[in-house]
Amino acid sequence: MAKSNNLIPISEAAKYLGVSVMTLRRWDTSGKLPGLKSPGGHRYYHRDTLERYNAELFRLAQTWAASEIAPDIPVADYSDTQDRFRARLDTMANLMDRNPETTGSAPLVTAIAGEIGNNSFDHNLGNWPDIPGLFFGYDLNKRVIVLADRGVGIRATLLRVRPNLKNDTEALTVAMTEFVSGRTPEQRGNGLKFVRTVAIDNPIGIALQSGVAIATIDKEDPKTLKVSLADRNIRGVLARIEF
Amino acid sequence: MKIELKKFGDVLTSRPAGREAFAAIRPTLDPTVSEVQVDFSGVLSLSPSWADEFFRGLDGLYGNRVVFLPSDNPSVKATIAILHAQ
Numbered sequence: 001m002a003k004s005n006n007l008i009p010i011s012e013a014a015k016y017l018g019v020s021v022m023t024l025r026r027w028d029t030s031g032k033l034p035g036l037k038s039p040g041g042h043r044y045y046h047r048d049t050l051e052r053y054n055a056e057l058f059r060l061a062q063t064w065a066a067s068e069i070a071p072d073i074p075v076a077d078y079s080d081t082q083d084r085f086r087a088r089l090d091t092m093a094n095l096m097d098r099n100p101e102t103t104g105s106a107p108l109v110t111a112i113a114g115e116i117g118n119n120s121f122d123h124n125l126g127n128w129p130d131i132p133g134l135f136f137g138y139d140l141n142k143r144v145i146v147l148a149d150r151g152v153g154i155r156a157t158l159l160r161v162r163p164n165l166k167n168d169t170e171a172l173t174v175a176m177t178e179f180v181s182g183r184t185p186e187q188r189g190n191g192l193k194f195v196r197t198v199a200i201d202n203p204i205g206i207a208l209q210s211g212v213a214i215a216t217i218d219k220e221d222p223k224t225l226k227v228s229l230a231d232r233n234i235r236g237v238l239a240r241i242e243f
Numbered sequence: 244m245k246i247e248l249k250k251f252g253d254v255l256t257s258r259p260a261g262r263e264a265f266a267a268i269r270p271t272l273d274p275t276v277s278e279v280q281v282d283f284s285g286v287l288s289l290s291p292s293w294a295d296e297f298f299r300g301l302d303g304l305y306g307n308r309v310v311f312l313p314s315d316n317p318s319v320k321a322t323i324a325i326l327h328a329q
Contacts, residue, residue: 114293194325201321
């Protein structure tokens with residue numbers, strides 16, 4: 001394999017990411033950060049793969065959700081369809097389940113990531129303002145999952161059944177605490193209540209923003225829901241799950 | 244009669260997948276049986292969206308003849324709890 005400017009040997013990649021060569025080998029084997037192998041068995045990494053890994057997931061998702069014109073995001077973090085999201089969620093769940101450090105968190109964390117991500121598709125189907133789909137990225141080493149969409153947001157969805165909602169804060173509070181569906185008469189509307197209940201009852205932190213409102217439940221005590229104003233507006237929904 | 248949910252996958256979270264699962268099993272269901280047991284063993288993660296679609300179908304056929312077998316999986320417990328609270 002010819003070494004190009006974009007291909008970096010494992011020793012340099014380890015220095016770049018601040019981890020050991022052994023850790024990178026383990027990540028390659030587990031699929032967490034796949035490398036390329038030369039015919040002689042040496043591992044190399046694409047420079048952009050390393051840069052993407054090192055980028056702060058949340059900032060990437062926030063920029064994607066907030067920008068007037070959507071910037072490019074890594075293909076690995078973008079699910080254009082619900083089927084693709086489903087496949088990636090399955091992969092994440094099984095990676096968590098196989099790792100002794102995360103296996104205990106896998107059932108609930110997967111369930112709440114599934115509810116948030118599937119909501120993006122269920123509530124924006126046929127109605128995406130510009131870019132369809134979902135940012136779905138995770139770093140199981142840092143125990144963080146980030147999801148974002150450029151959909152219509154929670155207030156616009158709920159206004160179909162609650163026309164008197166005054167603002168994003170009220171809409172987000174209703175979504176997190178009441179059984180109400182933006183797709184009435186279908187029996188829906190328990191997804192974000194489930195997210196709230198699970199986060200409050202377990203060592204899971206949630207920050208879920210829609211418009212200028214943000215709902216937070218800390219990972220540690222006190223396990224209460226707070227809904228407040230965010231410092232910037234986003235287009236659809238942006239969520240961070242910490243476990 | 245027992246329904247093993249693991250036959251539909253180990254991560255059961257989306258509404259479309261819940262609908263597909265019920266549509267797939269519907270032709271095999273006998274509406275005259277006295278009890279239908281739902282077995283969660285082998286399921287890694289269950290969420291209310293999938294469960295709502297699948298169990299609403301079962302409820303329409305069997306009503307209170309549906310029995311959930313015990314499960315230690317926390318996502319199964321939390322999902323059943325919120326469906327009952329609704």
